Amino acid sequence: MSVAQLRELDSADKITNHVSILPRQISCKSCDLQKLCSSLAGDTGLSGTGNTITEHPRPLHRGEHLFRQGDLFRHLYVVRTGSIKLYLTSYDGSEQTLNFYFPGELLSLDSIASQQHKTSAIALDTTSVCRLPFEQVKRFCHQQPELYDQLFLLAGREIANEHNMTLTLGQKQAEEKFAAFLLDIARRYKNNQYDHRQLELCMSRHDIANYLCLADETISRLFSKFSAQGILNTNRKFVAILDFARLREIANMDQGRLQQASN
C-alpha cells in the first residue's frame, strides 16, 4: 500500500473523528419506495415528501430498536439516514444477523404474513426512518394497484437476495464470503452515491462475523490478511478498497463464467 493512500486514510480518519463521512440524508429519488411514496403524495414522481401517510418518528440512537421480534407489525420502514441491523433470535438464544439496511432501503416485508414482527431491528448509528402504516399503504394500493406492483417487485428482490446469501453462506469459504460482503457493501454505498472505494463500516466486527456465519477472530484475521496483501487499507471502521479486481476474483464473482446447466 502506498504512503499516499495511507495518508489519505489518516486524514479521513482525522476529519471524520466522531463525524460520519456519509451524507446526512439520501434523496427520495434513489429510495426503494420512491414510486410508491411519490404517488401517495400525489405528485409526479420526483419527491415523496409531504404525502399524508409517511411518518417521520424521532431518530433512533445507536443501540435503540426500531422493532423487536414479537412486536405487533404495523408499519413498513425505509431508512433515511444511518443504518439498521436486522437479526433473528432462536429459541436457544443464539442470534443470526440477517442483513444491514442503508438509506433508501426498505425493511419489514418479512412480517406482513403475520401479525407480529419475526425479526428485530436495531440502529447501528443515529438513524432516522420513514414509517408507513401498512394498513394505509394497503388501502392506497387497493385504489392504485400499480403501487402494489412496485411493492411486489421489492419483495421478489428480497427473496432473490436471500437466495444469493444462502448460496454464499453454504458454498463459499471464509475468504470468499468476506470479499463478497465488502463488494456488496461497496455496491450499496455506490447506489447511494457515496464514494464506494472509501467505506465507513457502521457495524462491528462481531456483526460482520455473525452475518457471514464466521467467528469474530476469523473476520479480524481476514481484515489483517487483506490489508497485508494490499487489497484493503483499514483503520478501524474506515476501509479503503484498493483492489476491486482482486476482491472480485476472491469472491468468484467474475460475471463472464456463469455456466448454464446444459440439457
Place this chain on the structure above:
Amino acid sequence: MSVAQLRELDSADKITNHVSILPRQISCKSCDLQKLCSSLAGDTGLSGTGNTITEHPRPLHRGEHLFRQGDLFRHLYVVRTGSIKLYLTSYDGSEQTLNFYFPGELLSLDSIASQQHKTSAIALDTTSVCRLPFEQVKRFCHQQPELYDQLFLLAGREIANEHNMTLTLGQKQAEEKFAAFLLDIARRYKNNQYDHRQLELCMSRHDIANYLCLADETISRLFSKFSAQGILNTNRKFVAILDFARLREIANMDQGRLQQASN
C-alpha cells in the same frame, strides 16, 4: 425399534414398491393460491379448477426442469402432484439447493423482480403443476386488489422462511439441522394431510446434504445415528419418525423458551 415397527415399514415398502404412498393430487382448498385461484374462477372459494387463466401443462418426469436459471420469467407455478427442487448455480459452478416444493406450494416469486428466472427448478418425481401467466395474474389483481394482498402475504412468508433457514444454516450444527429438516418436512406433509409420521422422501441424500450445507456422508451418518437411537426407522426413501419429542429437542425447537431480548 420394535419388530412391529420394522414390519410395518417393510410392508409399506413392499406395498409401495414403485408406487408412491402420497396421494396423487392435493385438494385445491389447501393450496397456497386457493383464494387467488378460486377468485379467478369466479366461484365462491371451494375450487379453483376451471378458471380461465390457470394452465395445466403435461406432467414433468423426474429430472426434467420446470424452468432454468436464465429462462424468461413468465409464470407463477404451484405444485399439484409430485415435488420440485429449487436450486441456484453460482459462477464457479457450485450448486445450492434452496428449497423443496410440495403439492399446494407456490414457487418462482423470487423472479418477479427481473425478466429472468434467478433459479432453476427440477422435478424430483413425476410432477404436475398449475401454471399462471404472471401478466394475466397481475391484470386480475389490478381489478381485485385483495388478490394482491394474498400474493403479498405469500411473498412475506417466503422471506420469513428464508430468514429461519439462514438461522438454521448459520447457527446450528449438523444434528440440529438434520432434525429441523425432518420436522419441517413432516410438518409440510401434515399440512397436506399425509401421515406425517411416515415420510417418503422424494429427494436424494445428496439433495438433503446440499440443502443443509453438509457433506453427503454426514447426512448418511446422521440417518444411521438417528436410527440407532430409535428416533427414526429408515428404509431408503421411507422414513418413519418414531420420536418427535426427541427430534424437537435435538433441533432446539422447544416453543417455550423464546427469550425476547430485553432492553
Place this chain on the structure above:
DNA sequence: CGTCGCCTTGATGAACATCAAGGAAAGTGG
C-alpha cells in the same frame, strides 16, 4: 447376472472455532 448409481461406513485431514492474552479506543467518574 453384471453394471451402474447411490448409499453407507471407516480413516484421515483441514478449515475454522475456541481458548487465551494482550492492546488500543472509547467511555466514566473524579
Place this chain on the structure above:
DNA sequence: CCACTTTCCTTGATGTTCATCAAGGCGACG
C-alpha cells in the same frame, strides 16, 4: 484533564466439527 474501566479488536496456540478420501455394499435396471 487524567486515571480507570470497559469494550472491541487483534494475534497466537490449540481443538473440534465436519469435509474429504477411500472402499465396499446394496438395490435398480437392463
